[in-house]
Structure formats: C-alpha cells, structure tokens
Amino acid sequence: MMKSSPVLGKDRIVTIDIIRGFALFGIFLVNMPAFHSANFMVQMYSFEHELTGSDYWLDLLFTLFVDMKFFTIFSFLFGLGFYIFMSRAEQKGLKINRLFSRRLVGLLLIGTLHFVLLWFGDILHTYALTGFLLLLFYKRKVKTMVIWGTILLVLTNVLLMGMPLLMPEETLIEMKESQNASYEEKIDEYVDVYETAGYVKWVSYRFTTEIIPIMKGTIPSMLPVLAMFLFGLAAGKAGIFKPNTKHLDFIQKVRTVSMIVSIPLVVTLALFKLEVVDIGIKSNTFVQLFTSLSGLTLCFFYISALTLLLRKAKWQKMLRPLGFVGQMALTNYLSQTIICMAIFVGLRQFGEVSLTTGTVICLLIFASQILFSYFWLKNFQFGPFEWLWRTFTYGKIQSIKKQQSTKTLKHKEAL
Structure with a gap:
C-alpha cells in the first residue's frame, strides 16, 4: 500500500501560487467593506448608499475591475487544485x-466555524459542499x-437577472420601497449589536x-x-498549466478573446454605473448582470495574461511575493477575518x-x-491552517518544519 503524503515544495507550480495570491488580494479588497461596515x-x-468623493470613484473602480472577478479566479483555481x-x-x-x-470534510469544518463564529462572508463551507459534486466529474471528458460549466453559468444569470427584468416596473418599485423600509427598520439594531454587544450575544444575533x-x-x-470549479478541472485535465504546456497558443487566444469581449461589457457597465444610461428601477439589475458577465470574462483575461507573463523570469521574480501568500491561502484568508x-x-x-x-x-x-508568509515559509x-487541514486529510500528524537539503546540511557540517 502506498504511503499517503501531501504535495511538497518541489512539486508545487509557482504560477498557480502567484495567481492564487493575486486572487486572494482581490477578494480581500471586495470583502473589506463587509468587515468594517x-x-x-x-x-x-x-x-443603495450614496457615495461621494474618493469613495465614489473607488467604488466605480471596484465594480468595473474587481467585484466578482477574483472570486471566480479563486473558484477556478479550486477546480484546478482538485485535479492536481x-x-x-x-x-x-x-x-x-x-x-x-x-x-x-476538513474544509467544511473549518469553514463552518469561520462562518458561525466570525464572519457571514465565508466561502469555505460553500466550496466544501460544492466540492463533493466535483467527484462526479473527475473521470468525465474535458x-x-x-x-456543464457553461450551462450552469447561463442558468445562474437567468435565475438572478431574468425575474427582475421580466417583472412589471410597478412591482419592482413596490419591492424596492419595502426593502428600503425593512433596511431602515433593522439597520440601527444591526450596527448597535456590532458596536456594543458581547461576543455570545453577537454570535447569537448573527x-x-x-x-x-x-x-x-x-x-x-x-x-x-x-461552474468555475468545472472550468478549472477542465484546464487541469487538459494540461494547460503544466510547466511545459503545449497549449500556449490556446492561452494566448483566451487572453485576446477575453480582453476583446471584456471591453464592451466593462464600458456598458460603466455607462450604467455612472447613470449615463438610465432606464429607471431596472438599471441596478443591469449593473448586476454586467458585473457578473464582466466578472467571468475578466477572470479568464487575468488568469491567461498572468500565466503568459509568468513564463518570463523577470515577471515571476517581480510577482513572487504573491506566491508566498498564495501558498498559504487558507491561513491568509482566515487571518484576514481574524485581524x-x-x-x-x-x-x-465598526461603521x-x-x-x-x-x-x-x-x-x-x-x-x-x-512579509509574514515569506518568513514563515523560510522555516x-x-x-x-494548511498544516491542520493536511493533517486531517491524511489522518496523521504532518511534518511542518521545512526539511533541509543535503547541500545545506553539508555546508553546515563544513562550518
């Protein structure tokens, strides 16, 4: 019987770690308002909050280039990691x-504790539950x-956007007024609990x-x-991210096509967001729709563009710090919440x-x-949290200390 053991440093794909670190940064930018407000x-x-000054322009920048772009990258990488x-x-x-x-199961336990005890925005429990469905696709064709991924994305956008777009404007206005009334009724209590409640009361309220x-x-x-898991799984099975991949032409095409398609989507999103185009109560639905669609196309643009850039030693060296964060993605994701x-x-x-x-x-x-990731990974x-997760996965305590190479040991002996 083969001995179970995790993937160690020499077997890691640095490009994936860097892209994962990049995605984690974008997710943190998106999550930050939910942490402090x-x-x-x-x-x-x-x-809908009225934002002014730098907040207004920053919100626009996030909507165009960050919102729903990095979550999709992270999901794609989970599917890719599943295949690996x-x-x-x-x-x-x-x-x-x-x-x-x-x-x-280990991820579900960590995610559930994170979700219940710390923060409503946890994605780990959702990833864990969805991950079981990936087992049905591992042996399937690319x-x-x-x-299946495409069908799920189409279905998602139809479900989210189809109903509001088909509803009469009067119905949407009534719903909006009701939502605003509920918000005004409950917001003071919500903020008060976050600002003054003890931990037990805070968790109970949440x-x-x-x-x-x-x-x-x-x-x-x-x-x-x-859907994004399946695209990542497909990319892994096709060998797109192998160090000596034969799919460079395909990656270049993805970069070009995703960039070309993204431009009109982002421009249209900007027109709605800036209210240059205003169709009344349904404008916000179109903002959500084009945020979702551009999130998908820019996700593939970011991934393909970074993959090609990282084939050059100069860019890999420049962006390597993101790789340290990406290699410890679970720890950094959870520590962002804790901090x-x-x-x-x-x-x-709060607020x-x-x-x-x-x-x-x-x-x-x-x-x-x-900085923390860099110094931690030196030792x-x-x-x-990766160690805890791996220990649960393999059913035995994993060695966490970095093993010294033979060359390093010989050098120390010589000294």
Whole structure:
C-alpha cells in the first residue's frame, strides 16, 4: 500500500501560487467593506448608499475591475487544485475519493466555524459542499466539463437577472420601497449589536440575522461556484498549466478573446454605473448582470495574461511575493477575518470607516501578510491552517518544519 503524503515544495507550480495570491488580494479588497461596515444589510435589502468623493470613484473602480472577478479566479483555481490533488493521489495508488472526501470534510469544518463564529462572508463551507459534486466529474471528458460549466453559468444569470427584468416596473418599485423600509427598520439594531454587544450575544444575533438567511440561499450560490470549479478541472485535465504546456497558443487566444469581449461589457457597465444610461428601477439589475458577465470574462483575461507573463523570469521574480501568500491561502484568508474582526468589532470601529480608509487598511494588512508568509515559509512547509487541514486529510500528524537539503546540511557540517 502506498504511503499517503501531501504535495511538497518541489512539486508545487509557482504560477498557480502567484495567481492564487493575486486572487486572494482581490477578494480581500471586495470583502473589506463587509468587515468594517453593515455591508450585509446593504446586500440583503438591496439598499443603495450614496457615495461621494474618493469613495465614489473607488467604488466605480471596484465594480468595473474587481467585484466578482477574483472570486471566480479563486473558484477556478479550486477546480484546478482538485485535479492536481486527485491525479497525484491516483498516481500513488491511493483511494482518491475517500482522500478527497476527507479533505472536503476538513474544509467544511473549518469553514463552518469561520462562518458561525466570525464572519457571514465565508466561502469555505460553500466550496466544501460544492466540492463533493466535483467527484462526479473527475473521470468525465474535458468537453463535458466545459459544457456543464457553461450551462450552469447561463442558468445562474437567468435565475438572478431574468425575474427582475421580466417583472412589471410597478412591482419592482413596490419591492424596492419595502426593502428600503425593512433596511431602515433593522439597520440601527444591526450596527448597535456590532458596536456594543458581547461576543455570545453577537454570535447569537448573527445566527438569526445573517447565518440562517445565507443558508437558505446555499444551493443557488453553489451553481456559479460549481461552474468555475468545472472550468478549472477542465484546464487541469487538459494540461494547460503544466510547466511545459503545449497549449500556449490556446492561452494566448483566451487572453485576446477575453480582453476583446471584456471591453464592451466593462464600458456598458460603466455607462450604467455612472447613470449615463438610465432606464429607471431596472438599471441596478443591469449593473448586476454586467458585473457578473464582466466578472467571468475578466477572470479568464487575468488568469491567461498572468500565466503568459509568468513564463518570463523577470515577471515571476517581480510577482513572487504573491506566491508566498498564495501558498498559504487558507491561513491568509482566515487571518484576514481574524485581524479585521479584531480591529473593527473588537476595537469598536465598526461603521466608523469609509471605503477609502478601509482600502488603505486592506493594503497595509495584505502587505504584512506577504512579509509574514515569506518568513514563515523560510522555516515551514505549510501555513498553520494548511498544516491542520493536511493533517486531517491524511489522518496523521504532518511534518511542518521545512526539511533541509543535503547541500545545506553539508555546508553546515563544513562550518
């Protein structure tokens, strides 16, 4: 029987780590307003805040180039990572379905604790639940995966946007007024709990206000996640990210086509966002639609463009710091929540920070994560939460200390 063991440093694909770090940075930018302000209530009741000054332009920049772009990259990379994990385990003669199921259960446990005890925006539990569906596709053809992914994305956009676009304008106006009334009624209580409540009361309040409503939407939220998982799985099975890939022409075509398609989508989104084009109550639905569509095309543009750039040693060296963060993505993702909850809830700064200030704080925290990841990985093979996850997956304590090479040991002996 083959010995179960995780993927170590020499087997890692640095390009994937860098792209993952890049995606984690974008996700942090998007998540930051939800850490420091009542963003949950804004989303839940589709409330529209009037932003001014730098906040207005920053919000526009995020809508055009960040929102729904990096979450899709992260989801794509999960599907790609699934293929790498399964194929390597299969080569070792391991029971791949059982091993990956343990991996998903471990992720589900971590994600559920994160979701319930710390923050409503957790994606790990959704990834874990959706990941079980990937087991149905591992042996399928690449074409089948792409077809299913496309169908799921079309279905998602039809479900999200089709109903509002087909509804009479009067009905939408009534719904909007009702949502605004509910928001105004509950926002003061929500902010007050975040600012003043003790931890137990805070968690209890969040359970009924945030967690249960989010859980009701679990299945719809899984559809776009599974779609991007399947695209990542297809890319892995096709060998697109192998170090000596034969698909450079394809990657270049993806970069070109995704850029060309993205331009009119982003321009149209900007016109709606800036209210140059205004069709009344349904304008916001079109903002959501074009944010979603551009999120998909820019996701593929960012991935393909970075993949090609990182074939050059100069760019790989320049962007390597993102790779350290990406290699410890789980630890950094969770620590972003821990740090932000400590600052904004623990220090009673919730609701006191503007979008611009929050973004500056985000940049400072992420820079510190780059440094932390760099120094941590000089001594350890995995991040602390990666170690915990791997230990659960393989059913035994994993060695976390970085093993010294024979060359290093001989040098020390000579000294």
